[in-house]
Amino acid sequence: MSNNPAVNKEIMLLKKKLELAITSRADVETDLKSQSSLLISFIEKLSLVCKGMDITLDNKLAKLRLLLKNSAPLADIQAHIVATSLLLQQQSQINISNLNQLHERFHIAGLALQKINGLPADLRRKLRSLITESKDPKDAVLQYVPLLSQLLTFYDNALTAKFNDAVSVGGLLGQENLTTKLAEVNNDAELKYIARFETIVSGLIVSDKHAKDIAVVKSQLNEGISNNNLLDSLLTVFDVIIEDLNDERNTAKVFLSTLSETLTTVQSAVKTTLTSCKKAQSQHGLLNEQLQKQIVDMANGLDKATSLADIKVDINAKLKLIAGTLEKKTTFEREQQDALHGQLSSMTEKVELLERQSRSFEKRIQEQQARSLQDALTKLNNRAAFDEYFAKEMVRFHNKNFDLAIVVMDLDNFKRINDTYGHTAGDKTLQVISSTLKKYIGSEAFIARYGGEEFVLVFSGTNQENLIEKLNRLRLQVAKLPFKFKSNKVTITISIGATHIHQDDNVHMAFERADVALYQAKEKGKNNVVYL
Numbered sequence: 001m002s003n004n005p006a007v008n009k010e011i012m013l014l015k016k017k018l019e020l021a022i023t024s025r026a027d028v029e030t031d032l033k034s035q036s037s038l039l040i041s042f043i044e045k046l047s048l049v050c051k052g053m054d055i056t057l058d059n060k061l062a063k064l065r066l067l068l069k070n071s072a073p074l075a076d077i078q079a080h081i082v083a084t085s086l087l088l089q090q091q092s093q094i095n096i097s098n099l100n101q102l103h104e105r106f107h108i109a110g111l112a113l114q115k116i117n118g119l120p121a122d123l124r125r126k127l128r129s130l131i132t133e134s135k136d137p138k139d140a141v142l143q144y145v146p147l148l149s150q151l152l153t154f155y156d157n158a159l160t161a162k163f164n165d166a167v168s169v170g171g172l173l174g175q176e177n178l179t180t181k182l183a184e185v186n187n188d189a190e191l192k193y194i195a196r197f198e199t200i201v202s203g204l205i206v207s208d209k210h211a212k213d214i215a216v217v218k219s220q221l222n223e224g225i226s227n228n229n230l231l232d233s234l235l236t237v238f239d240v241i242i243e244d245l246n247d248e249r250n251t252a253k254v255f256l257s258t259l260s261e262t263l264t265t266v267q268s269a270v271k272t273t274l275t276s277c278k279k280a281q282s283q284h285g286l287l288n289e290q291l292q293k294q295i296v297d298m299a300n301g302l303d304k305a306t307s308l309a310d311i312k313v314d315i316n317a318k319l320k321l322i323a324g325t326l327e328k329k330t331t332f333e334r335e336q337q338d339a340l341h342g343q344l345s346s347m348t349e350k351v352e353l354l355e356r357q358s359r360s361f362e363k364r365i366q367e368q369q370a371r372s373l374q375d376a377l378t379k380l381n382n383r384a385a386f387d388e389y390f391a392k393e394m395v396r397f398h399n400k401n402f403d404l405a406i407v408v409m410d411l412d413n414f415k416r417i418n419d420t421y422g423h424t425a426g427d428k429t430l431q432v433i434s435s436t437l438k439k440y441i442g443s444e445a446f447i448a449r450y451g452g453e454e455f456v457l458v459f460s461g462t463n464q465e466n467l468i469e470k471l472n473r474l475r476l477q478v479a480k481l482p483f484k485f486k487s488n489k490v491t492i493t494i495s496i497g498a499t500h501i502h503q504d505d506n507v508h509m510a511f512e513r514a515d516v517a518l519y520q521a522k523e524k525g526k527n528n529v530v531y532l
């Protein structure tokens, strides 16, 4: 310390400033430490998130962590951050394309499951909702996790349902068959083929004479089929298709050859007629010339005649000649007419035959077209017919607002009928319910079998109150039907979901709402109508 108080004061001031600077630096260092540890922890988390995506990115992030931990020069850290961020950008592009692929595959898997025949109705409904909900691509892989887990559960449920079906059949047939069934059920690919085969067979339209063969294959498929029988069924279906195709080809062949034969006949008849017309014309010409000459001769004879007796003789002779020529002419004309008439009637016969054949051909085509829109078992409209009709009604609705309602209807506990009384009883039930629908709804709505035990109705021009009343009446009517299987009286009920189409609805949204209503009707304990 100096004796000079001014100097001492200055020293004290400087000391204070130094202490302040030391404290500030310590603060800055603490701040820096906490920020860099925050950055390190962020990089650690980022490394964890990105781990395994790309080895270069993993290494870059590890190096960055090390540089930060060792408090490396800022320039080094900065260069590393730039390189890492470039890699992250590239990775993000890869992620986007992976995400798109995941989205597409998810949908393919969902649609593939939807195509499998015999899925439980509520599973089919939930699957349809899942596919609709996940229609738009998501932003992150994580968002697919719950969807994928749901889809996996659906696959699991579908397998269990198929498994249970097979087990129940195995149970009836005994232990040995049960073991075989279990082995079959475990074979995933096999199940897929059987389901695909079932779909093909159920959509197959065959001639009446083969309808029974296909019905047998259908019931075998429904009751669970062994490998050997599956092969037999495949061959049966192939045989039926080939025979029907051959029949079709032969009918077309007969028709075409008759057509060509008739055309040839008509063509040659026309040719012959034309030729004989030409011949007839020249023959006519000759006869006319002869007549003219004979008349001129007769006139000349008159000029040269000297007595009335001569004239008489001459005229008599010449008139005989003229009469002969006229008779020739008449005979010739009659012959001509007869020939023409004969040709015309043979042509008419041929054309009539052709007309008859083309009418029957046209009828066959119309019948085939009708069959392709008709459900073979119930003779109701099929799903394709419904899709076509409903799409048209929706267009009409958007052009001209009217009460358009869609109704989805499902038999309750139908599986139990099949399981307890057999598939034939199930089929009969479907037929009886279908004719009840026709009888009580008739022309008031378009009725179709949507698939399995699900029916769909489209009402045009029926308001909400009337619709609900009609549906409830139908529901009660069905519940009253006196079914009797194996001497047991059985009551069959239906659950119904209905909705009117809204202005901003599309086909899918409207159907979906009716489907949700049906689901709620089932949830309410079945044998119910729910309107949404």
Ligand SMILES: Nc1nc2c(ncn2[C@@H]2O[C@H](COP(=O)(O)OP(=O)(O)OP(=O)(O)O)[C@@H](O)[C@H]2O)c(=O)[nH]1
Binding pocket: 118, 119, 120, 121, 122, 222, 377, 410, 411, 412, 413, 414, 415, 416, 418, 422, 423, 424, 425, 426, 427, 430, 451, 452, 453, 522, 526
């Ligand atoms: N006999 C017969 N059965 C069919 C036909 N199509 C589908 N099924 C059967 O219909 C049953 C439908 O069963 P589920 O989807 O479980 O429905 P459910 O038993 O009616 O149950 P809920 O709908 O919940 O009341 C399955 O056993 C199918 O095999 C068919 O054309 N004929």
